[in-house]
Amino acid sequence: MIRAFGVQKWFGGKRALGPVSFEIARGETVGFLGLNGAGKTTLLRILAGELRPSGGTLEVGGTDAMREPLAVRKLVGFLPEFPPLYPDMTVRDYLRFAGMVRGMDGATLQGRLEEVEALVGLGPVREELTRTLSQGFRQRVGFAQAIIHEPELLVLDEPAHDLDPAQIVEMRSLLHTLEGRHTILLSSHNLPEISETCDRLFVLDAGEVIASGSETELASHWLDTQQVEVALRAAANDLAPAVQRLRSIEAVRNVTVDERDGNGEGPVLVVECSDDCRAEICRLLVEDGWDMLRLVRSRRKLESIFLGLVHGTERTRRQSHSAA
Numbered sequence: 001m002i003r004a005f006g007v008q009k010w011f012g013g014k015r016a017l018g019p020v021s022f023e024i025a026r027g028e029t030v031g032f033l034g035l036n037g038a039g040k041t042t043l044l045r046i047l048a049g050e051l052r053p054s055g056g057t058l059e060v061g062g063t064d065a066m067r068e069p070l071a072v073r074k075l076v077g078f079l080p081e082f083p084p085l086y087p088d089m090t091v092r093d094y095l096r097f098a099g100m101v102r103g104m105d106g107a108t109l110q111g112r113l114e115e116v117e118a119l120v121g122l123g124p125v126r127e128e129l130t131r132t133l134s135q136g137f138r139q140r141v142g143f144a145q146a147i148i149h150e151p152e153l154l155v156l157d158e159p160a161h162d163l164d165p166a167q168i169v170e171m172r173s174l175l176h177t178l179e180g181r182h183t184i185l186l187s188s189h190n191l192p193e194i195s196e197t198c199d200r201l202f203v204l205d206a207g208e209v210i211a212s213g214s215e216t217e218l219a220s221h222w223l224d225t226q227q228v229e230v231a232l233r234a235a236a237n238d239l240a241p242a243v244q245r246l247r248s249i250e251a252v253r254n255v256t257v258d259e260r261d262g263n264g265e266g267p268v269l270v271v272e273c274s275d276d277c278r279a280e281i282c283r284l285l286v287e288d289g290w291d292m293l294r295l296v297r298s299r300r301k302l303e304s305i306f307l308g309l310v311h312g313t314e315r316t317r318r319q320s321h322s323a324a
Contacts, residue, residue, distance in 0.1 A: 001026040001153060001183040002047065006056035008207075009042050017042045017207045019056055024200075026152075027180050031198035032187040033306055039207040040187040041081070041157055047185060048155040049073035050080075061152050074102070077151035077182075081158040083142025087131035091122055091141055094130055095148055102149035112148060120144045120174065136167040143174065147182075154178065156186040160193055172197060195302045203309050211309050216276065218305045225253055225272040227298035228281060233291035236267040243269065245284055251277040265293045 001024050008018025017039040024030055032040045045051040046058070049065065049072045058065040065072045086094055095116065099109045117123055120140045125133060130141060139159065146154060159175075160168045168190065175197050178184065188194050194201065195215055203211040203218075211218055219226050232242060236259045243255045246269065254272045271281060282295055 001028070001061060003059040004047075004056065005058075007043075007046065007053045007058050008055045009039075009046060009051065010054045015207055017046070018053075020207075020209045021056075022202065022209060022212065024183060024185070026183055029175070029179055029184040029186075029197060029199050031194040031201045032185065032204060033191070033194060033201060034187075034204035035310060038204040040204055042207075043204070044155050044157050044185060044187060045080075047153070048076050048078040050078065074149075075152045077146035077149065077154045079142045079146040079154075079156045079159055081161050083138050084145075085130040085138060085141060088129060090127050090129055091133075092117075092126040094141065095122075095144055098145035099148045104149060112150075116144045116148055119147075119177070121170070135162045136164065136170075139163060139167070139171070143171075147178070150182075152183060154182040154184045156184065158188055159186055160188060160190050168193060191302045191306065203306060205310050215302055215305070218309075225274060226276060228271040228273060228278055229258075229294065229296055229298050230269040230271060230281060230285070230292065231265040231267075231294040232269065232285070233293055234266070239267065239269065242285060242288070242290055245288055246271055246281060249273075249277055249280055249284065251275040251280075268294075270298070 003023050005021045006019040007021070009016045020043065032043065034040045042051065046053050046065075047060065049060075049069050052069065053066070060072045061075045063071050063075070086097075089097065092113065095113055096109065099105075099112060104112065117126055120143055122137070122140055122144060125137055130138065133141065139161070143156075143159065146156070160171050163171060172193060175184065175186075186194075186197070198215075200214055201212065201218060202209050230246075232239065234242070236257055239257055243257065246252055246255045251273045252271055253274060256270045258268045258270050271277075276297075278295060278297070282292065285292055
C-alpha cells in the first residue's frame with residue numbers, strides 16, 4: 001500500500017522528518033509512536049497527502065504521491081488530532097458535504113450516510129449542529145468523514161484524543177471492525193491502545209524511524225525479558241508453590257508476587273521470561289489445580305520498549321555530540 005524511500009520534510013532550515021524509508025502492506029494496521037516533536041504528525045500528514053515532502057520518493061496505492069498528490073488524496077481518509085468540523089452544519093449535512101467533496105452523490109451517498117452513521121453511532125445526534133457536540137461525538141463525526149468514501153488508506157492522528165475511558169473502548173471496537181477492510185495508520189500516546197490495535201509499530205525520534213516491527217519482535221530485539229501477569233484465585237501467602245513451579249520453566253528468569261489488588265482479583269504473579277511462554281505457564285498451573293483468573297502479557301512491556309528505545313537513542317546522540 002505504501003512505499004517510502006528517503007522521505008524527508010524541512011520547514012525553512014529546520015528538519016522535521018527524515019530521511020525515512022519503509023513499506024506498509026495492504027490491510028495492515030500500523031501504529032506510530034514517539035514523544036512530542038518526534039515527527040509523527042508530519043509523517044502522517046505527508047502520507048495523507050496534506051503535506052508535500054521536501055525530498056525522497058513516496059508511492060501510495062501504486063500512485064506517485066509527488067507527481068499525483070490529488071490522486072493519492074482520493075485514496076485516503078484522514079482524521080487529524082482536532083476534527084475539521086464546520087460549527088454551523090448539522091452532523092448529517094456535514095457528512096453529506098464530506099461525501100460530495102469526495103465525488104459521491106445520489107443514492108450511493110445517501111446509503112453510505114446511513115451506513116456510516118450506524119457504524120459510528122451518530123444516529124442520536126445526526127440533526128444537531130456540530131458545535132453543540134461533546135468531544136466524544138466530535139471525534140466520532142471526524143472519524144465518519146474520514147471513512148465516508150470507503151478509502152483504501154485510513155490515517156488517524158491521535159483518534160482517542162481527549163476521550164474518556166468508555167469512549168476509548170468504543171473507538172478501539174470501531175477500529176477492530178475496520179481491520180482488513182482498510183490499511184490503517186494511527187498515532188497515539190495511549191500505549192495500551194496501540195498495543196491492542198496495531199499489527200506493527202514504528203518508533204520515531206527526532207524525525208527518524210529508530211525501530212519497527214510487531215510488539216513481540218521489538219521486545220525480543222530490545223528487551224532481555226518479556227513480562228506475563230498471572231492472577232490466581234488464592235491469597236498471597238499461599239502462592240509459594242505456584243512461584244516455585246513457574247521457576248522450573250526453562251524460559252522463566254524470575255517470578256514475583258504483586259500484592260496490589262488493581263483489578264479486583266487479588267495478588268498477581270509477575271513472570272519474567274526470555275521467550276513467550278504463556279502456553280507453558282497456563283498448562284503447568286492448570287495441571288497443578290490452580291484456578292486461573294487472568295493471564296496476559298504485561299502492559300508495561302510496550303512502555304519499557306518505547307522508553308528504552310527513545311532514551312537509548314538520546315544517550316547515543318549526546319555521546320556523539322560530546323565526541324564531536
